Amino acid sequence: SQKIEQNSEALNIQEGKTATLTCNYTNYSPAYLQWYRQDPGRGPVFLLLIRENEKEKRKERLKVTFDTTLKQSLFHITASQPADSATYLCALDIGAGANNLFFGTGTRLTVIP
Amino acid sequence: NAGVMQNPRHLVRRRGQEARLRCSPMKGHSHVYWYRQLPEEGLKFMVYLQKENIIDESGMPKERFSAEFPKEGPSILRIQQVVRGDSAAYFCASSPPLVETQYFGPGTRLLVL
Numbered sequence: 001s002q003k004i005e006q007n008s009e010a011l012n013i014q015e016g017k018t019a020t021l022t023c024n025y026t027n028y029s030p031a032y033l034q035w036y037r038q039d040p041g042r043g044p045v046f047l048l049l050i051r052e053n054e055k056e057k058r059k060e061r062l063k064v065t066f067d068t069t070l071k072q073s074l075f076h077i078t079a080s081q082p083a084d085s086a087t088y089l090c091a092l093d094i095g096a097g098a099n100n101l102f103f104g105t106g107t108r109l110t111v112i113p
Numbered sequence: 114n115a116g117v118m119q120n121p122r123h124l125v126r127r128r129g130q131e132a133r134l135r136c137s138p139m140k141g142h143s144h145v146y147w148y149r150q151l152p153e154e155g156l157k158f159m160v161y162l163q164k165e166n167i168i169d170e171s172g173m174p175k176e177r178f179s180a181e182f183p184k185e186g187p188s189i190l191r192i193q194q195v196v197r198g199d200s201a202a203y204f205c206a207s208s209p210p211l212v213e214t215q216y217f218g219p220g221t222r223l224l225v226l
Contacts, residue, residue, distance in 0.1 A: 004155075032213055034213070034214070036217075041219075041220075042219055042220070043117075043204050043206075043217030043218050043219050043220050044156070044204070044217045045217070046214045046215065046216065049213060049214060089155070089156070091156075093213065100146055100158040100161045100169055100172070101146075101156075101158065101215065102158065103148075103155040103156040103157075103158075104155055105153075105154060105155040106155060
């Protein structure tokens with residue numbers, strides 16, 4: 001069965017540093033992978049989507065890589081700020097043209113001032 | 114353009130009662146998805162609907178749970194004869210046709226006493 005693992009439940013970093021979050025998956029080949037941000041008591045907010053034929057995607061201070069050989073995506077936040085503190089979720093399509101997403105359990109990032 | 118709206122935001126039910134959760138997608142979005150999030154767990158897909166059709170209900174329990182997205186009005190997730198294990202946050206997401214990104218509502222937090 002499909003499995004998604006995000007590197008750690010919690011990650012603490014100093015303000016100004018680069019945060020790197022990892023998403024590993026097994027047992028299938030998604031057509032794309034998405035990253036979402038979720039704040040306590042709120043719904044997830046879409047950040048970035050990267051397709052299987054793309055190596056890297058950037059948006060402002062965010063960068064996502066997608067290695068289909070390693071079955072891994074890395075999510076980077078450069079020049080991190082306390083406002084970046086949140087839970088970050090990776091999500092994959094389940095293939096076969098389906099639209100529903102398969103989510104990891106998330107990494108809770110805390111940026112320390 | 115208002116975002117995805119869900120109501121109620123909080124719902125308390127006693128065991129055996131019915132819970133009705135409503136979701137109004139963003140304007141122009143014809144695809145609706147329901148997810149459940151248990152404490153300390155990831156989002157789990159439940160059902161994917163388009164107007165008047167259930168496209169994929171593979172994540173929904175076979176008994177007590179049903180969903181609809183009528184031609185007019187919001188999508189409804191209905192849970193009959195609730196049990197304590199149904200306590201969770203239920204999120205609705207919507208998307209336009211042919212777009213993979215999903216836009217999430219704020220969720221309904223169901224507590225079964």
